[in-house]
Amino acid sequence: MVAIYYVMIVNVLYFTIMGLSYRSISTIARRTKYSSYNTLSGSELVPPVSLLVPAYNEELTIIENVYCLMTLNYPTYEVIVINDGSSDQTLSVLISEFKLEKMANPDIRGTIETQNVRGIYHNSDYPHLFIIDKENGGKADSLNAGINLSHYPLISSIDADSLLEKDALIRMARMYMENPEETVAIGGDVRIANGCLIENGAVQKVSLPRKIWPMFQSIEYLKAFLGGRIGWSRMNGLIIVSGAFGLFRKDYVIAVGGYRGGYPGEDMNIIIKLHRYMLSHKLPYKVAFCPEAVCWTQAPDSYKIISNQRKRWGRGNLKNMIENRGMLFNPKYKVMGMITMPYNVLFETLNPYFRITGLLALIGYTLLDMTHWRILLTFFLLNFLSGYLLSVGAIVLEEIAFRRYKKLSDLWKMLLFSALKFVGYHQLGVLWRVQGHIQYLRKNNSWGTMTRQSWKEESKAA
Amino acid sequence: MPESATLQREKGTDIYYSLGEHLKEKSRELCGVLFLHCGDCGSPSQLKDRIRDFLQHEPGLKPEVQQDSSTQAIAVLLPGLTLDATHYQALLLKQHLQDTMENVEPRITLTVFPGQVEPTPGVLRQMAESTRLDISSDIHIFTRGESIQTPGRILIVDHDDTVREFLNIRLQMQGFETLEAMDGTSALELIEKWEPDLVLTELNLYGIDGLPFIHQIRQLPIESTPKIVVLTERRVEKTISQCFQYGVDDYVTKPFSPVELDARIHRCFH
Numbered sequence: 001m002v003a004i005y006y007v008m009i010v011n012v013l014y015f016t017i018m019g020l021s022y023r024s025i026s027t028i029a030r031r032t033k034y035s036s037y038n039t040l041s042g043s044e045l046v047p048p049v050s051l052l053v054p055a056y057n058e059e060l061t062i063i064e065n066v067y068c069l070m071t072l073n074y075p076t077y078e079v080i081v082i083n084d085g086s087s088d089q090t091l092s093v094l095i096s097e098f099k100l101e102k103m104a105n106p107d108i109r110g111t112i113e114t115q116n117v118r119g120i121y122h123n124s125d126y127p128h129l130f131i132i133d134k135e136n137g138g139k140a141d142s143l144n145a146g147i148n149l150s151h152y153p154l155i156s157s158i159d160a161d162s163l164l165e166k167d168a169l170i171r172m173a174r175m176y177m178e179n180p181e182e183t184v185a186i187g188g189d190v191r192i193a194n195g196c197l198i199e200n201g202a203v204q205k206v207s208l209p210r211k212i213w214p215m216f217q218s219i220e221y222l223k224a225f226l227g228g229r230i231g232w233s234r235m236n237g238l239i240i241v242s243g244a245f246g247l248f249r250k251d252y253v254i255a256v257g258g259y260r261g262g263y264p265g266e267d268m269n270i271i272i273k274l275h276r277y278m279l280s281h282k283l284p285y286k287v288a289f290c291p292e293a294v295c296w297t298q299a300p301d302s303y304k305i306i307s308n309q310r311k312r313w314g315r316g317n318l319k320n321m322i323e324n325r326g327m328l329f330n331p332k333y334k335v336m337g338m339i340t341m342p343y344n345v346l347f348e349t350l351n352p353y354f355r356i357t358g359l360l361a362l363i364g365y366t367l368l369d370m371t372h373w374r375i376l377l378t379f380f381l382l383n384f385l386s387g388y389l390l391s392v393g394a395i396v397l398e399e400i401a402f403r404r405y406k407k408l409s410d411l412w413k414m415l416l417f418s419a420l421k422f423v424g425y426h427q428l429g430v431l432w433r434v435q436g437h438i439q440y441l442r443k444n445n446s447w448g449t450m451t452r453q454s455w456k457e458e459s460k461a462a
Numbered sequence: 463m464p465e466s467a468t469l470q471r472e473k474g475t476d477i478y479y480s481l482g483e484h485l486k487e488k489s490r491e492l493c494g495v496l497f498l499h500c501g502d503c504g505s506p507s508q509l510k511d512r513i514r515d516f517l518q519h520e521p522g523l524k525p526e527v528q529q530d531s532s533t534q535a536i537a538v539l540l541p542g543l544t545l546d547a548t549h550y551q552a553l554l555l556k557q558h559l560q561d562t563m564e565n566v567e568p569r570i571t572l573t574v575f576p577g578q579v580e581p582t583p584g585v586l587r588q589m590a591e592s593t594r595l596d597i598s599s600d601i602h603i604f605t606r607g608e609s610i611q612t613p614g615r616i617l618i619v620d621h622d623d624t625v626r627e628f629l630n631i632r633l634q635m636q637g638f639e640t641l642e643a644m645d646g647t648s649a650l651e652l653i654e655k656w657e658p659d660l661v662l663t664e665l666n667l668y669g670i671d672g673l674p675f676i677h678q679i680r681q682l683p684i685e686s687t688p689k690i691v692v693l694t695e696r697r698v699e700k701t702i703s704q705c706f707q708y709g710v711d712d713y714v715t716k717p718f719s720p721v722e723l724d725a726r727i728h729r730c731f732h
């Protein structure tokens with residue numbers, strides 16, 4: 001019976017969040033269409049931003065990405081690439097492409113402890129590009145080093161395997177400028193670039209991935225970002241801003257001590273810390289989500305890599321929950337403490353165990369002949385239908401507001417794969433999460449390999 | 463592909479450039495110049511030899527015959543001839559060609575230096591072009607009026623289709639020759655091949671950012687760097703001053719007044 005209640009609560013919550021997303025979507029759609037981003041992108045009044053790009057073994061994609069980042073429609077910004085002690089040619093390809101020279105007297109003003117910085121490279125022909133070369137210390141450590149060098153009051157973390165749309169940053173800045181006092185962080189919409197045609201460091205033609213793993217992830221991301229995060233941000237209970245693309249106020253990031261090193265899940269960690277800091281200092285604040293600011297990322301396309309990634313996420317999530325267990329059901333932390341954190345613990349972190357016990361119970365009941373097969377079937381069907389409805393809901397949101405996927409065949413394909421997701425992919429997700437938790441208990445703390453493909457091969461294949 | 467294009471360009475400009483230099487050297491002496499082009503009448507080099515043979519047999523002429531491989535036009539220098547003498551020779555030449563070959567319609571443009579126009583490579587190229595595009599079989603005398611009629615080539619670089627279309631139509635109606643480019647990298651290729659007199663560019667471009675783009679234009683291996691007018695959304699003062707440091711000729715911000723833009727473009731040409 002517990003399992004049934006669990007499923008019911010989970011679905012009620014999911015649908016509430018989705019409902020909130022729907023309430024916001026018309027505003028978002030109008031904002032996307034009618035805001036004059038072009039004029040803004042040249043305005044003196046837009047706050048300058050430092051883009052931080054941690055790079056570890058990214059020699060294949062880094063040049064393309066830096067070019068992409070240097071041609072954003074944004075008045076004043078700088079790009080800081082942090083080479084995290086890569087073992088490949090990341091640093092030297094950057095130096096030779098941009099003819100960089102080591103700065104004699106770099107001006108590092110920051111206060112956060114990081115690994116030893118070996119040097120800072122710069123070329124006056126590209127005045128807004130800086131490369132930090134440092135000893136390996138992980139992604140969080142790289143971001144901290146970037147914060148130390150950054151010259152501007154806003155920072156934005158961007159993965160080196162992601163491409164920003166030209167307007168992405170200005171769209172985020174617009175949202176920030178609506179409420180610059182209270183907005184401490186803004187997340188962007190992350191989409192899967194596999195299958196899209198990429199030229200000149202920009203996504204030229206949007207279409208769905210051809211391979212099966214990225215395809216599932218496309219729908220998963222769509223569901224998480226459009227169906228989930230829009231709703232969560234509406235009640236200011238957003239627990240994560242994707243590490244692939246987010247904008248932060250530097251003063252508050254420094255106030256909470258920067259990114260936490262030594263463990264994956266630093267993107268969720270920084271947001272929890274910001275919530276915690278703002279709430280315990282009784283400051284009004286907002287963690288916003290900006291679905292029209294789009295960042296295209298490369299999804300892992302083989303079982304091994306995706307399972308590694310998911311195990312890492314499971315591990316990071318568990319670690320963050322344990323570290324911040326004090327916030328759980330603590331009225332001081334408002335929405336965060338009463339809804340988001342419990343939701344996360346019960347339905348994200350512990351989700352696999354409920355599912356497994358539920359399944360075991362069902363099997364047990366059936367073996368003991370306590371349930372009729374009809375009831376069992378309706379149970380499965382209901383479960384499937386509610387899940388499918390959520391996916392379809394996200395696709396409808398996409399169609400209302402953004403319509404990135406222009407082809408009708410892509411739409412059918414998305415609907416089909418939303419259904420196929422329940423056969424196998426979901427179960428694997430549960431498995432990976434459990435494996436992640438096991439890794440955590442064994443204190444296995446590696447990042448795991450993420451192999452990259454050159455964007456060029458990607459667009460050729462498409 | 464780009465390599466062959468540059469090769470062609472070098473040959474193409476060489477002839478006008480060298481002709482221009484040649485004419486400048488003897489700026490005091492009269493020199494008739496005519497360009498001849500006939501649609502499809504056998505191989506151009508044959509035609510060239512034929513013309514040379516004919517002109518060499520005329521008394522008192524020291525003709526120089528050259529050929530431009532890109533426009534297929536043949537350039538003839540007739541040192542010491544006045545305009546009417548050049549015109550007379552052109553008539554004879556035309557008659558001769560029509561007598562000796564079948565189905566030829568030679569089209570001829572001519573002028574004399576020093577005369578109404580300066581012998582710049584641009585003017586010479588324009589003469590060759592107008593010979594090629596001429597439809598009447600009358601011999602055409604190139605005058606000052608014409609060289610002003612087509613004031614120049616403008617390359618429009620902007621990502622926005624609407625802006626490009628608007629500028630394109632407006633500038634063409636004013637008699638400019640225009641081409642469009644969507645992004646910085648293709649614009650750079652076009653500048654090298656087409657050698658516009660002016661580049662009208664946005665700074666928010668794909669492929670390459672505005673400032674490095676301007677920097678690269680100035681470093682292209684072309685004879686005369688085009689004038690650069692920036693038409694952009696960006697209005698940050700630092701960017702504007704940087705642009706002028708990089709040597710742009712004018713800076714107009716969007717939303718723009720078309721009349722003002724016209725005035726600024728015209729000022730760049732004079």
